[in-house]
Amino acid sequence: MKAEIIAIGNELVSGQSLDTNSQWLSRELGRIGIAVRFHTTLGDDLQENVDAFHVAFNRAELVLMSGGLGPTQDDLTREALAHVAGVPLVEDAVSLAAIEAMFARRNRPMAPRNRVQAFLPEGAEALPNRVGTAPGIWMRVGPSLVGCLPGVPHEMRLMYDEQVLPRLRQAGFVTRAIVQRKINMFGKGESDIEAEAMDLTARGRVPEVGITAHEATISLRVVGEGATEDEARRMMEPTIALINERFGPLIVGEGKEDVADGLVKLLASTGKTLATAESCTGGLIAHLITAIPGVSAYYPGGVVSYANEAKVQLLGVPRELLEAHGAVSPEVAAAMAVGVRDRFGADLGLSVTGVAGPTGGSPEKPVGLVYLGLVTDKGVETRRLDIGPEQPREVIQQRSAKHALNWARIALLPRATSEA
Amino acid sequence: MKAEIIAIGNELVSGQSLDTNSQWLSRELGRIGIAVRFHTTLGDDLQENVDAFHVAFNRAELVLMSGGLGPTQDDLTREALAHVAGVPLVEDAVSLAAIEAMFARRNRPMAPRNRVQAFLPEGAEALPNRVGTAPGIWMRVGPSLVGCLPGVPHEMRLMYDEQVLPRLRQAGFVTRAIVQRKINMFGKGESDIEAEAMDLTARGRVPEVGITAHEATISLRVVGEGATEDEARRMMEPTIALINERFGPLIVGEGKEDVADGLVKLLASTGKTLATAESCTGGLIAHLITAIPGVSAYYPGGVVSYANEAKVQLLGVPRELLEAHGAVSPEVAAAMAVGVRDRFGADLGLSVTGVAGPTGGSPEKPVGLVYLGLVTDKGVETRRLDIGPEQPREVIQQRSAKHALNWARIALLPRATSEA
Numbered sequence: 089m090k091a092e093i094i095a096i097g098n099e100l101v102s103g104q105s106l107d108t109n110s111q112w113l114s115r116e117l118g119r120i121g122i123a124v125r126f127h128t129t130l131g132d133d134l135q136e137n138v139d140a141f142h143v144a145f146n147r148a149e150l151v152l153m154s155g156g157l158g159p160t161q162d163d164l165t166r167e168a169l170a171h172v173a174g175v176p177l178v179e180d181a182v183s184l185a186a187i188e189a190m191f192a193r194r195n196r197p198m199a200p201r202n203r204v205q206a207f208l209p210e211g212a213e214a215l216p217n218r219v220g221t222a223p224g225i226w227m228r229v230g231p232s233l234v235g236c237l238p239g240v241p242h243e244m245r246l247m248y249d250e251q252v253l254p255r256l257r258q259a260g261f262v263t264r265a266i267v268q269r270k271i272n273m274f275g276k277g278e279s280d281i282e283a284e285a286m287d288l289t290a291r292g293r294v295p296e297v298g299i300t301a302h303e304a305t306i307s308l309r310v311v312g313e314g315a316t317e318d319e320a321r322r323m324m325e326p327t328i329a330l331i332n333e334r335f336g337p338l339i340v341g342e343g344k345e346d347v348a349d350g351l352v353k354l355l356a357s358t359g360k361t362l363a364t365a366e367s368c369t370g371g372l373i374a375h376l377i378t379a380i381p382g383v384s385a386y387y388p389g390g391v392v393s394y395a396n397e398a399k400v401q402l403l404g405v406p407r408e409l410l411e412a413h414g415a416v417s418p419e420v421a422a423a424m425a426v427g428v429r430d431r432f433g434a435d436l437g438l439s440v441t442g443v444a445g446p447t448g449g450s451p452e453k454p455v456g457l458v459y460l461g462l463v464t465d466k467g468v469e470t471r472r473l474d475i476g477p478e479q480p481r482e483v484i485q486q487r488s489a490k491h492a493l494n495w496a497r498i499a500l501l502p503r504a505t506s507e508a
Numbered sequence: 509m510k511a512e513i514i515a516i517g518n519e520l521v522s523g524q525s526l527d528t529n530s531q532w533l534s535r536e537l538g539r540i541g542i543a544v545r546f547h548t549t550l551g552d553d554l555q556e557n558v559d560a561f562h563v564a565f566n567r568a569e570l571v572l573m574s575g576g577l578g579p580t581q582d583d584l585t586r587e588a589l590a591h592v593a594g595v596p597l598v599e600d601a602v603s604l605a606a607i608e609a610m611f612a613r614r615n616r617p618m619a620p621r622n623r624v625q626a627f628l629p630e631g632a633e634a635l636p637n638r639v640g641t642a643p644g645i646w647m648r649v650g651p652s653l654v655g656c657l658p659g660v661p662h663e664m665r666l667m668y669d670e671q672v673l674p675r676l677r678q679a680g681f682v683t684r685a686i687v688q689r690k691i692n693m694f695g696k697g698e699s700d701i702e703a704e705a706m707d708l709t710a711r712g713r714v715p716e717v718g719i720t721a722h723e724a725t726i727s728l729r730v731v732g733e734g735a736t737e738d739e740a741r742r743m744m745e746p747t748i749a750l751i752n753e754r755f756g757p758l759i760v761g762e763g764k765e766d767v768a769d770g771l772v773k774l775l776a777s778t779g780k781t782l783a784t785a786e787s788c789t790g791g792l793i794a795h796l797i798t799a800i801p802g803v804s805a806y807y808p809g810g811v812v813s814y815a816n817e818a819k820v821q822l823l824g825v826p827r828e829l830l831e832a833h834g835a836v837s838p839e840v841a842a843a844m845a846v847g848v849r850d851r852f853g854a855d856l857g858l859s860v861t862g863v864a865g866p867t868g869g870s871p872e873k874p875v876g877l878v879y880l881g882l883v884t885d886k887g888v889e890t891r892r893l894d895i896g897p898e899q900p901r902e903v904i905q906q907r908s909a910k911h912a913l914n915w916a917r918i919a920l921l922p923r924a925t926s927e928a
Contacts, residue, residue, distance in 0.1 A: 160709070162709075201699050375792045378792075379901070392791065394808055
């Protein structure tokens, strides 16, 4: 059984945008034992789509597509699919009602063009879209099962999970269970972790363990296989236990979890609260924390004190301190941490001040120089980061935010673990 | 003239790795007037490669490939290409010498397997690789010109620049200069903007205008063509002027610029300052503003007042107001905006308070209900957004932040424009 993924859009084939949908769908299909053997990316051209659909239906038993379902003249997936299947497009009353209801909920009039989104190839099944206007399409064309999903990634993903996956199970496409677990770590370099994980990442080991790095977070990915998901999970357990034992304090979470998730879990388990004072990270730390649902009990808030005057007025940093040491200094980092903890009445105060660049650097305080401050019940401490003047602003902000969050996380670990 | 890009590797087709080479090559080819119409991604399987090469050579006059040139058994590009061309693989003495020299420079013995990298389809030209062991391949197969490059991105890019581009010029493929400009708008839906831009996006119009949407930002992409880049730019000017005239107040920027860039440009041109008070967006607005370099003159900072107590203590929101109307209310949004403007001594104060979900909603105040507050020299106003309880937290936060930034931007537009 082979599968093909097709992504449609001029912006993809011209290189204006990067297609990430095909990778996501391949990974999801791989997880249920379906081997994706082809990705095809097409522009918004009817004949090219028709020809490429013929190629796909000829070599793959399952074809999933994303894109080309919008309301504009460029959106040709419906038409191309009907053409290849040799059927007309017919209006689907349920889809039309759903599109009208979506506009009504948003208190916006429905443009006449949106009506075309309710047309499907005759004999196709509409896949409901809970979060957008474009319904998906599910149909059999010759020997191939075909699913068309919207191009907007979060709509595509939700529709895959809720509509496509159950239909694949029903069609008997799901035979083996493949389970992946990704254990995420922060605080050591990739080559250090790789050296400590040589036995785990050796070729041919069962279950297989791979190592990847993304924005200084290092992940070990464990892949288990079995007749059922339970069986696959069980055979992975000794390996997961070994990883936990060996890398304990470095581990921030699993799957999509990163440093902020690790910190929030420890805030929840210790019942402590944290407030943040940010200069060069400009709200990024607050944003990373509040992207996690349910943090209001542990995170009363923070101050983005971009201007020096804001550090004085909102955080109570003494003006003399700023004049004597400059805003980018351990002294000011410490005063910001203490100030924000006191203003918000929190248990911990975390601060960042630095030079994010690309301008504003000096020989003594170059771009990439960052000071962190952390105050806990054990007192206030500061740390210096040298991220490097060659790094872009975005990397300096991201790296500073992650190091700051990780420091607060480590401070909340049970003592024996954090000193290990 | 159509081009196709092929990327080869099991790690790509399975979704383990994300292919970025195809996007990069498409953009580079587009820049010199070569339209890429197809991307294909293949695994390491000889028959699948042979079949897909046939499809590609049948529909594209130029086919560039990346990957499958390594020394392992999985690397099958050489073999598949020779098969399709109907010629044997022959050893290239120059390439073998280059591979041996590369190992000698690195003081490492050459593994016997590396010798296969010096084999090319008979009649092909080797493309030297200055930074890796795999030479590329350049040859004509039937009516198609074919270039094979290594899969490692920095090797691929260097080989394209140094070896492929000059050969494309020599082959007469580079005839026209293509310039793309992307004009980004916010504040209206895609179908509304499309309805107003029907004449611009009509098929066959010169220059061509396309429409795309990304996170509620709608873009018109204008593609100009000419003998030179200057000529291409000149022929686009009337269309750009028409778009500016018609969509003026909606336009936030060009290229990668989004709503925050539009706001910051207006802060700079008017010399005004802005402070932000965020509840449900939790620092995202501050982060979007401070991601732009050089904003400190216009953005003193903000408060993330996640807890109610923080709204009282740091923004001076009256406790009675919170008790009477709740944190998610127009009254509290207004008080937050005024409070943050006063605390930071800014010209404008912008606030957001809402229910980002997934929990915390109620029948009266569902997930997705958001109030914005804006205070300017004309007084304080509030707005209500209904983003919809079906939207994920991330979308509610992003959408709220963009609407808030856009509202402040509109308020800073010269009066005649903003009332148009």
